[in-house]
Amino acid sequence: MSTTAVHNTKWWSGGKSPFNLEYGKVMMWYFLMSDAFTFGAFLIAYGTSRFATNGWPDPNHVFSSYPFKAEGSAAAPLVFVSFMTFVLIVSSVTMVLAVQAGHHQDKKGVVRNLILTIIGGAIFLGCQAWEWTHLHAEGAWWGLNPFTNADGTHATTNFTNFFFTITGFHGFHVFSGVIINIVMLIMTLNNTFEKKGHYLMIEKAGLYWHFVDLVWVFVFTLFYLV
């Protein structure tokens, strides 16, 4: 019988943490993996419906507006959603900067970057609220599709149903992420992590936030670009 694990180089025979990660982070990864399957199921259902239908609305036609757009000015597809995409990328960057600041016990850096991340998330949510309101005013909602297919034929409501369901589910994730980040900010300001001696909690919030950004990469591409 071996008594110590000092010379044990096998990961799974005890004495070592096989993933070399703390429990909470491993569990966050598994949660995100299950969430990836949920989003994947939504997006694949969308793809299946699109492949099973003869025509499909042109996203450049549907998403061609932006706030404060002058009446009668030229359609501007992709402009507003590009802005939203960059906001989310930048908020992801500030989040990873907050995580790094936490690694290096830089409380000021954590606070500053968390605030920036929260602002980015709030801007994104505001943009999405505007877009939903705009589309709703045009007559689009679950079960209602005022747009025709790209070739001018009658479109089913699949397009709006999937759009509102998937962006709504993603928006709800962004909203949760903003709440989580606000909680992290309050805990940081209360010196909770300083007293603990580490900022590992920020890392878990960070994983969640990056996942939200990751999902947007897919939603943005699949709904607005292709």
Next chain:
Amino acid sequence: MSHSYNAETYAAAKKEIWKITWILSALTIVELAMGFWMYFSHGTMSSSMVMFLKGTILILMMVKAFYIVSYFMHLKHEIKNMIMTIVVPLLLFVWFITSFLYEGNSYKSLKNRYDKHLQEQTTIKVEEKHHSEAEHEKTAEPATEESSHH
């Protein structure tokens, strides 16, 4: 924890973050450029070119996902056991996407072959109704109000 953090690692980490930021931004700009290219060609582009551009956009999407997961979510720097426990289950998506899109396409072909009425219906051009409908409601509403007053 085996990590040790100091001012040097802090600077290096920040440098890596900004590098990845530029890569993600550049990829997004390329994607958008392709999107605008397709838009401004106004249907004059050949369908194989459209397919090629859309395929390229999807590949760039996967590259962006790789950078976010590897660097922002730090998965690249975890040990192999951890990477495998995340990546291997996600391989199910390969089957998931392939079979469902194939199935959707097959459903469409079968419908078009055996339901000629439906196929005809999907070739009839219609007017977009949202603007005219909204105007309709505006003009219709005062009229009904008036009639209720009398």
